[in-house]
Amino acid sequence: MSAQLSKNDDPYAAGSHARVQGPANAATFGFDLATQHLSDATLLQAQQHVTVVSLELHSHSQGARESDPRHDPILALILCAWFDDTIQPLRQRKLVLWWGAADTEPEHERWGLPNFTGVRFDSEELLLRGLVDRILRWDPEVLVGYEVQMRSWGYLVERGWHLGVDVCMELSRIHEQPTPEKSRLDPHGYHARKTSELRVPGRILLNLWRIMRHELALTSYSFENICYHVLHRRVAHVRQQQLRDWYQSASTRHRWRTLHYLGVRAEGSLQLLYELNIIQRTSEFARLFGILFNEVLTRGSQFRVESIMVRLAHQRDQIMLSPSKVQVREQRAPEVVALILEPESVFYESPVVVLDFQSLYPSMMIAYNMCYSTCLGKVSSESPGEPFKFGVSDLQLPPGLLSRLVAQDLVHICPNGTMFVKSEVRHGVLPVMLDEILRTRVMVKKAMGGEPAGGAAHRLMNARQLGLKLIANVTYGYTAATFSGRMPCVDIADAIVQQARETLTKAMKVVETHPDWHAKVVYGDTDSMFVLLPGATKETAFRIGREMAATISAQYPAPVRLKFEKVYLPCILQTKKRYVGYMYETETQTEPVFDAKGIETVRRDWCPAVTKTLERSLRILFEKRDLSLLRAYLTREWIKLLKGEFNLTDYIFAKAYRGRESYSSKACVAALEIANKRARVDPRAEPRVGERVPYVIVCGPPKATLITLVRQPDELLSDSSLRLNAHYYIRKQIIPPLERCFNLLGLSVIPWYTTLPRVERAGGMVSDMASHVHNRHTLSQFYASAHCIVCDALTRGRLCSDCHRDPQRSVTILMARVKKAQDRLSVLDRICRRCMHAWNADPDACCSLACPVMFERRRQQQRLDVALPIYYEEFGDPDPPVHSHHP
Incomplete structure (x- = not known):
């Protein structure tokens, strides 16, 4: 191996931020999808004569639960329509429909929605009738919503049933006899797993997030994550409870935020369709294969092959054989498999x-x-x-x-x-x-x-x-x-x-x-x-x-x-x-x-930290052939994790949820555990089949089983007694993929970890003693850190004897760290407010797991919440002011 490089020459030197230092992504800002603009191709300039309507809605809710169509009325509807016709390519119409008293009629410019046309109704029933009239007037071929089973069109249809309005038949182009509710909405049926169980005769209803699952390979298919990787912009995620509070506010200064939030999602769904050219490409495949538009999205490869083959066979006066299941079962078993050699692992x-x-x-x-x-x-x-x-x-x-x-x-x-x-x-x-x-x-x-x-x-x-x-x-x-x-x-x-x-x-x-x-x-x-x-x-x-x-x-x-x-x-x-x-x-x-x-760098069942660490380690091997550089990089990342200097985004797992019926009663599956927790609190919060459920692994008592350590990311952020299980991530996640690669060179990275000094301190700045005693769950939380919070020297108290003797120096160092964290937090708050399109917005209202800024904000805020009380306790201020970063 070559000699070590100096730090100035080392392209793998330590970074200054808390995220795992992985390889530089070829796409700017880490986008997993380069800008497509497929719709700009010269082949697609002719008008398609297709009208697409996207719907998002706001409804009432109870407490922190999701809206329930059996009890919670629809309060407002957001419609965005794109018309691709001979008048003007891609004409847009944006509409706000709501119901309430006459004095609630908005002034759209003051609401921050100048491009929307507003229509008020006197009741919820009239609101639904007004929506039906508008859809029939526009006569769209395609209806779209990002998630149309629990929200958007699905919530609208279920709410209509409870009001005595069959929305599907009202929106239909074909007058048919209405079918029983149960037959139309089977949550475990084929269409519910592929697209949506909703059917509007004569129109195509697209469940956009399921289409994105087949278009993109991502760890999360939330609207926010898809917008970031496809449209290359951040979008806030706000919980239903916060949207309800904003909308119920007497001042339009807050109410407009709910409608603006829904408008961004409704228009964003259309932009995703346009950016990826979903409708045009699906139509072309339907013509090529000779099948229906919906069948391109829902049927498998056999259906496509047979559709093409049967046309050629009929031209030759040949017909297809239709064997029974018994005949298929009784044919002899295959005898030949593909040739796959065992490689020489070197x-x-x-x-x-x-x-x-x-x-x-x-x-x-x-x-x-x-x-x-x-x-x-x-x-x-x-x-x-x-x-x-x-x-x-x-x-x-x-x-x-x-x-x-x-x-x-x-x-x-x-x-x-x-x-x-x-x-x-x-x-x-x-x-x-x-x-x-x-x-x-x-x-x-x-x-x-x-x-x-x-x-x-x-x-x-x-x-x-x-x-x-x-x-x-x-x-x-x-x-x-x-x-x-x-x-x-x-x-x-x-x-x-x-x-x-x-x-x-x-x-x-x-x-x-x-x-x-x-x-x-x-x-x-x-x-x-x-x-x-x-x-x-x-x-x-x-x-x-x-x-x-x-x-x-x-x-x-x-x-x-x-x-x-x-x-x-x-x-x-x-x-x-x-x-x-x-x-x-x-x-x-x-x-x-x-x-x-096939290795972990291209697999989605590992957390991003594993992918980044393995890829960068392999790059060091391929480029430098210097194991000292590799060891320095790995120990640096491990120490950051042990100290708590990490961004939670890198350590979130995301596994697909297969539906409760697909697991045995004794299954210990993290996605199922999270789904059960959500369903116990709110049955409508259970993940959809195929949805990737995020979770993390936290520390627990001795001999605790792994399934009991599974938590949702927001639980870890909100509960100061929980701590990420750094040893699990290093020993069970990061090291095994490294071993599988570097063992081929006769190298084991396990000793590099076992010889590391154990440095576990909260936030890398203060001790765990700030946690409340009644919230402690792990042994280390009952004892203070053995390191001075100023100079990091070994001590039995918070400050070592040298720092006690020089209080002026200690105060200067601590306040410099606090000031640095406050400045960093102020910058992050401005980023969040810009993303939420409101300079007076509370950044904590956004809880998007797709955004690393949120995790960095929470990390900096937690450091301040712990550091300031300790500072005032040590240096004589008995009543520390409550720190607030909000204006």
Whole structure:
């Protein structure tokens, strides 16, 4: 390893803030999604003639509970509509509907809502009728809300039922007989888990947060987090109780905040649709697959494959087989699995070339004409002319047919013995379909080359070619769906996989036996192989990689093609489907790209601190090869956590909630535990199925089980007796992923942690003695810190003897720290007020878990709340003033 760098030369030197020092995000401010602006593409300038209406509402509530449509009336509605027509592209209308006495009619400019039109009604029933009249007048095709099951349109519909108004049928374009309430709202049904159980005949109702789950890979799908990563702006989150208090205020100075908050959410939903071009892309996929708009969002890959395949089959006077569940269950089990080698788990300092067969399974089906309509069964089948088992049904060949085809060399026999006629006899439906899809994809990718990289049109076409690629890659799965498939055929599925295995195996043999390459295959996975070139340079690796791709591609029929993908230099192969390295895609590329698959840096079931720590540690290894730098970085982060100098955002887990019925009665699952806690307080606060539930792990009594240490983040912030379980996060979360990587180098990071001095002090500034005795739950909370709060020296009291003898110096140091925290808090308060669009707003009203500023504010405030009383107690002021950062 190289010698240590000086601190000035060390790019991994300690940072000044409390967040975990991870790698610099390629996207500014840590956005997980670059600005898309897909709607700006030149392909989308024609009007779509679609009207979209977004709804948010404010209703009364009881105490700290969420609003209940059985008891709590709707007080105000916010409507935002976008009209994309020939009059003016994307015309906007914003409307406020509310009910109350005549003297409550607002002056919109004074309310801070100058762009909204207001309409007052005398009762809640008239308010709902007014909404229906407005929707029928606008006649939108799409109704949207960010969460339409408990809020927005869902709350409106449920409240309407209790008032005797069937809102769904009133808003419908089709006059049907109303259906019972229970059949319309099944919270555990298929549509409730996929989109929403609400149905408005003639209109499309979008549950936006569920759409975002499929569009983006984030740890939280709250409105605030989505807006930050997609629209690149912070949005406040205010609890229902605070919104109610604002709205019930006699002064419009506070009431407007509730309506402004709802207006931001209603308009934000439309902006998210527009930014990600959801409606246009979904419409294009519906036309491509030949299915309905809602089916693109709710149905799976088999439905899409069959929709395309059935159209081609009907053109050839062929119909689809409809097997029963019994037939599907009784077909024989699959016999072949994909070829996945166990990698040589090592840290590779020499180049590793990655070669990948493009669309291997579709290519096999096209090249060898594999289809239901071209399969002749297995060579080992029963007597010629007798029926034999073929997938879920029986197949009988005409006498003499097989011998004539074999004599004319018109049969291809797969490695597992399954026979298919060649395309000269009959073109299979699946090969024709896949060939058209792949050709179209090539055409789209060619058009992409004429657009600026990263531009709107380039991104849009990239999304289209990705959709075509996905539908091609899941076609094999349609034949292999032996449990839930509509038309599975295990004979065809086994033939495809076995042919692909044979192709990959032969390619590996060619690579390892070529006399000029001196290569070794260190890993193979389904359609790709990783080839080590010991001692080669990056330029040599690129040259040999291209030679390998050309040599092997020439040995197979079109469209089977081996593509040279990239070079890893260096890299780590952990286990199957888990590897990481610095990636180069061209010889001229000077800055490598950190590329990881399957490890914790790209997984969402770990807290952000694990992801950041592991990635930065690997970057230090790849770039510096200096273990002293690595140890310095890790010990610095661990000490910050042990001292309490951290931002809670980095230590929040977020796991998907599957619904109470999906867990056993004895399940110890954190998401379920949080859901049960919420439901006991308020049944309507239970998380939605699929929602990612945030939680943290706190300290507890000895021998406490892990599930008893699970808390919601706001519990930790509001309860000063709780403390983040730093030892759990370090020993059970941060260290194990590091061990899995660095053990391959013969290095263990556990001794680095066990030899650390145990420095646990509240806030890094004062002791835990400020906590109230009756709130103490852990052993360390019953004892003062053994460190002086001024100079950090060991002592039995709060101040050491030296600091007691020099009170002027001690006062100066403490007040400087207090002043620094107060200044920092003042800056953070200004940020929060700007985000809430009110300079007189209380920053504590916002409780957005997606915003690190909130956690930093709470941290600084807690430090002051503890430090000031101790300061006044030690230096003679018996009545310390109450510190307040609010104007």
